Amino acid sequence: MIGLVIIGVVFMIIGSIVSSRLKSKFAQYSQVGLSNGLSGEAIARKMLNDNGIYDVQITQVDGQLTDHYNPLNKTVNLSSDVYHGRSAASAAVAAHEVGHAVQHAQAYAALKMRSAMVPAVNIASRVMGMANMFLMFGGIAMLSQNNSMGNVLLIVLIVANLALALFALITLPVEFDASKRALNWMETRNVVSQREHAMAKDALKWAAMTYVVGAAAAMANLMYFVMMFLGRREN
Numbered sequence: 268m269i270g271l272v273i274i275g276v277v278f279m280i281i282g283s284i285v286s287s288r289l290k291s292k293f294a295q296y297s298q299v300g301l302s303n304g305l306s307g308e309a310i311a312r313k314m315l316n317d318n319g320i321y322d323v324q325i326t327q328v329d330g331q332l333t334d335h336y337n338p339l340n341k342t343v344n345l346s347s348d349v350y351h352g353r354s355a356a357s358a359a360v361a362a363h364e365v366g367h368a369v370q371h372a373q374a375y376a377a378l379k380m381r382s383a384m385v386p387a388v389n390i391a392s393r394v395m396g397m398a399n400m401f402l403m404f405g406g407i408a409m410l411s412q413n414n415s416m417g418n419v420l421l422i423v424l425i426v427a428n429l430a431l432a433l434f435a436l437i438t439l440p441v442e443f444d445a446s447k448r449a450l451n452w453m454e455t456r457n458v459v460s461q462r463e464h465a466m467a468k469d470a471l472k473w474a475a476m477t478y479v480v481g482a483a484a485a486m487a488n489l490m491y492f493v494m495m496f497l498g499r500r501e502n
Contacts, residue, residue: 274491278484285480289473293332296356296466297348301459307349307357314365314452315343323368325350334360336367338382343368355459359467362453363474366445377440384434391430398424421496428489435482442478446471 305313311325323341327350328334334345343364349357370378398420450468453459459467 274484274487278480278487282477282480282484285473285476289470289477290332292470292473293356293360296359296470297352297354299355299463299466301353301355301358301463303458304353305358305458307345307352307361310358310458311343311345311361311365313456313458314362314449315368317452317456318365318369318372320368320372323365332360334364336364336371338367338371338378341368341371355463355466356470358453358459358463359449359470360474362449362458362467363445363471366448366452367441369448370441370445375441375444377437377444381434381437381441384430384437387430388434391427394423394427395431398427418496421492425489425492425496428485428492432482432485432489435478435485438478439475439482442475446475 308325308327315321315323315325323343325343325345327347328344330346331348332346334349336343343361345361345364349360351357367378449471450464453467454464
């Protein structure tokens with residue numbers, strides 16, 4: 268199980284570096300006012316209208332970088348800094364979240380697949396939570412034993428991690444596509460200047476990197492348990 272701890276520590280460090288870089292970029296670009304003076308809320312509304320979407324609400328939520336699109340109630344939820352912000356950073360985030368709304372309206376395949384996986388991922392997350400508690404209180408010894416009980420536990424962990432890894436992987440095209448839609452729209456509609464567009468692109472790149480790190484970590488955890496299982500079969 269030392270290998271699993273090493274994987275966790277390595278990706279925790281990488282994730283922390285990427286997250287710190289992301290916050291730094293957004294803080295930097297939040298200081299750059301948009302030449303058009305539009306707020307994040309106005310940017311979001313304009314992009315929705317330009318795409319013929321009129322049944323999506325734009326709401327304000329607490330927190331920092333808590334922005335998200337909820338397909339269940341069709342809401343673009345923007346953090347306070349983005350909702351009221353009139354900067355390159357707020358424009359990037361607002362347009363990105365509307366990008367998800369456009370995906371939803373156009374039945375983007377990857378988004379539909381991701382949404383369909385949510386129930387399975389919720390179950391897998393609960394399973395992993397219980398498994399971690401079990402391993403913490405003596406379950407490591409059982410998992411290490413090459414017997415039926417240990418094998419069953421290992422298979423459960425593999426299945427749970429497979430669901431989490433698939434979800435993390437399918438999230439990548441969803442996020443990259445939303446950013447692509449946002450950047451293309453801002454450019455074609457002349458919503459931002461070339462300088463502001465470059466800043467928005469850089470900010471969204473670092474936001475996407477957080478998902479890349481998450482997917483890599485999920486795959487590493489899955490491969491760890493798979494290799495452990497295959498190692499048992501060879502013995």
